[in-house]
Amino acid sequence: MITTALVLLVLALALLLVRLVRGPSVADRVVALDAVLVVVVGGLAVNAARTGSSAFTDAAVVIGLLGFVGTGVAARFIERRGA
Numbered sequence: 001m002i003t004t005a006l007v008l009l010v011l012a013l014a015l016l017l018v019r020l021v022r023g024p025s026v027a028d029r030v031v032a033l034d035a036v037l038v039v040v041v042g043g044l045a046v047n048a049a050r051t052g053s054s055a056f057t058d059a060a061v062v063i064g065l066l067g068f069v070g071t072g073v074a075a076r077f078i079e080r081r082g083a
Contacts, residue, residue: 002050009043026081030074037067
């Protein structure tokens with residue numbers, strides 16, 4: 001079950017990276033980057049469940065907080081820029 005979850009997360013990550021590169025607008029790229037961070041946090045959570053290590057959980061929390069703040073900053077930038 002954990003292997004299936006990791007495979008699906010890798011598939012989602014690959015599709016999100018395509019959207020991040022192709023993107024048509026800056027807003028699409030920001031949303032894709034935010035979703036990439038969500039997938040990374042999910043991967044860390046699955047890996048924490050697989051190994052039983054709390055270090056992955058700590059990293060997931062830090063990455064989640066940085067992603068939240070980064071998305072808010074990018075949204076303000078896009079709003080002011082008018083893109």
